[in-house]
Amino acid sequence: MLAGWLAKKICPMVFTDEGLRAALLPRCRKLKIEPPGRMDRIVGAGRARFERKFCLHVLNGLSADSARALWELATGEDGFLQELKSDPGRLGLETLLEEIVKLRRAKTLGLPADLFGGYSDRLVASWRALAWSRTTEITDALVDLLIGLVSKINTRAERKVERAIAAEAKKVHRKTEKLFSIAEASLRRPEGTVRQVVFPAVPGGEATLQALVAEAKADAKTFKAPGAHRADQLIFLLLPADAAQVAGRA
Known part of the structure; x- marks a missing residue:
């Protein structure tokens, strides 16, 4: 009793x-x-x-196909058992794609969603149901990889734009005084050409005017990459179609 x-x-x-x-x-x-x-x-x-x-x-709760697939996994004939146990490699698109392939293979085992229904997660964890647990763990790892990869792409894009802006944003010394000289020369000789009137009005001539334009353009830009916000969309274009679930969790 x-x-x-x-x-x-x-x-x-x-x-x-x-x-x-x-x-x-x-x-x-x-x-x-x-x-x-x-x-x-x-x-x-x-x-x-x-x-x-x-x-x-x-x-x-196992079908005959699932039982057969688990037996093949246990015998390790194709080496997938060791692959299933392995953790993701270094952060990168190649690692992300490898983990997606691993998740696909784990899902082909055909374990029912309610296989451990009625039993606690602690109990399942204590038995270390490898194939079942690794499917969830691989999905979680994919989420982390996806977030890390998107962040890495965004960071690179932002740095690239920052460098471009820094190259353009060379401040023109005594800018207001030069702009005043240009305006004054233009009013004094309105019938003249730009090359005849405006260029001679400031030291450096055409080069100074080009620097003024570059500075104005740089000031008008933001420090966010134009398309960095689309980095996650770029990743999704590179992923297989069945990665939608992982992307949704991310």
């Missing part, structure tokens, strides 16, 4: 023998019986009952 109670009520939540023994004592007090002398045997029996039930539940 005590072993059955442990298997049904306690084992799904408590995963150590010490915890199971601790649960037995108050149960005995509630039933008003003396604690059994062979507590470890009852704990072992309760755990064994629960594990049989748990394994049968998982096994019955």
Whole structure:
């Protein structure tokens, strides 16, 4: 009776023998019986009952194709088992695409979405259901890779624009005075050409005017890359179609 109670009520939540023994004592007090002398045997029996039930539940939830795919994974004939265990490489588009391929292969195992329905995440984690757990972990890793890659692209684009703006934004010394000289020369000889009237009005002539124009353009720009906000869209164009779920989580 005590072993059955442990298997049904306690084992799904408590995963150590010490915890199971601790649960037995108050149960005995509630039933008003003396604690059994062979507590470890009852704990072992309760755990064994629960594990049989748990394994049968998982096994019955697998199709024949899924069972076959898991067997092939366990035998490691194609090396996918080691690949499934591996963590992502360095941040980059190639790593992102490799992880997408890994996720695709994990999904081909065909594990049902409710395979561990009714059981806690802690229990599944304690059994370390590799194929099931890695599917979720790979998806989470893809989200992190996608966010990191978009951030990296945005940062590079911003730096490129900042360098371009810095090159253009060479401040013209005594700009107001030069603009006044241009205006004054233009009013004095309105019939003259730009080359005859405006260029001679400032030191440096045409080069100074070009510097003034460049400075004005630079001031009008923002320090955000024109298209950096589309970096995530660029990534999506490079990803396979089934990466939409990952992109949505990101």
